[in-house]
Amino acid sequence: MIDMTDRIVVITGANGGQGLAETLMFARAGGVVIATDLTAEPFPAVAEAVKEHAGRIVYRQLDVRLPQEWVALTRFIRDEHGCLDGLVNNAGITRRSRLLDATPADLAAVSEVNVTGALLGMQACVPLMSSGASIVNVGSVAALSGHYPVAYTASKWALRGLTIAAATELGPQGIRVNSVHPGFIETPMTAGANPAFREATIDETPLGRTGTPEEVAAVVLFLLSPMAAFVTGVDLPVDGGQSSHGGAKSVSDALR
Numbered sequence: 001m002i003d004m005t006d007r008i009v010v011i012t013g014a015n016g017g018q019g020l021a022e023t024l025m026f027a028r029a030g031g032v033v034i035a036t037d038l039t040a041e042p043f044p045a046v047a048e049a050v051k052e053h054a055g056r057i058v059y060r061q062l063d064v065r066l067p068q069e070w071v072a073l074t075r076f077i078r079d080e081h082g083c084l085d086g087l088v089n090n091a092g093i094t095r096r097s098r099l100l101d102a103t104p105a106d107l108a109a110v111s112e113v114n115v116t117g118a119l120l121g122m123q124a125c126v127p128l129m130s131s132g133a134s135i136v137n138v139g140s141v142a143a144l145s146g147h148y149p150v151a152y153t154a155s156k157w158a159l160r161g162l163t164i165a166a167a168t169e170l171g172p173q174g175i176r177v178n179s180v181h182p183g184f185i186e187t188p189m190t191a192g193a194n195p196a197f198r199e200a201t202i203d204e205t206p207l208g209r210t211g212t213p214e215e216v217a218a219v220v221l222f223l224l225s226p227m228a229a230f231v232t233g234v235d236l237p238v239d240g241g242q243s244s245h246g247g248a249k250s251v252s253d254a255l256r
């Protein structure tokens, strides 16, 4: 078990899916989570978790696109805790339009949350961090491939670049910055996906199934922890092998 006692992290997009799983796992490891999302009040599962882990999960409203909300959040953290040990830029949205249908509005909307949100988060939180702190940006297999929803894919490639630049910039301060790239994970985001997308993804996944939010959260927890003390600037897929084979799986399967 990873011990995160006395460590404080911010997790964005924590009302459900992977953000909630990361929040619960971090709190169970003994840390304090400032769990944030768009709503003034947390969703019921988060409210339940706040009650169950009294003092170790605190919910705050945060729209990652708004600099003034990051200022208010970090002021609260400075007043209440004095410092910060981690940030998980997990909040994300998708648009599923393809190349010839995607609009500038699709590109702008997705980039504002998935890229600008992460940039603002790092800019706000790094001043509260010191050596040993860790930032995890949640990318996607889309950031490692030519995934068809073009605005989403472009945003996750941009986030990947932002992450590596941040790792270079913050390394001398002892602050680590890494990406995790989930494959198809069963969350509210994928609940609305076309069943054909789900099936085709499973066909491309060597482990032959979709993933759970907890399987991503475990890797995020590792990257936040001192066990990953010499790991920075890394792209870590959590995708059952989907991004590993460069298309060779269908060839291998055809010849079985």
Ligand SMILES: NC(=O)c1ccc[n+]([C@@H]2O[C@H](COP(=O)([O-])OP(=O)(O)OC[C@H]3O[C@@H](n4cnc5c(N)ncnc54)[C@H](O)[C@@H]3O)[C@@H](O)[C@H]2O)c1
Binding pocket: 012, 013, 014, 015, 016, 017, 018, 019, 036, 037, 038, 062, 063, 064, 065, 089, 090, 091, 092, 093, 113, 117, 138, 139, 140, 141, 181, 182, 183, 184, 185, 186, 187, 188, 189, 190
């Ligand atoms: N589920 C998957 O298969 C999958 C695959 C690859 C990557 N991802 C990425 O994982 C992350 C988590 O996704 P999820 O599957 O848990 O999705 P989800 O839709 O369940 O959760 C995303 C959360 O982000 C929040 N959010 C959206 N816009 C926000 C904003 N402006 N400010 C603050 N919060 C905002 C939502 O309210 C929601 O609670 C996302 O970055 C997503 O792109 C998911």
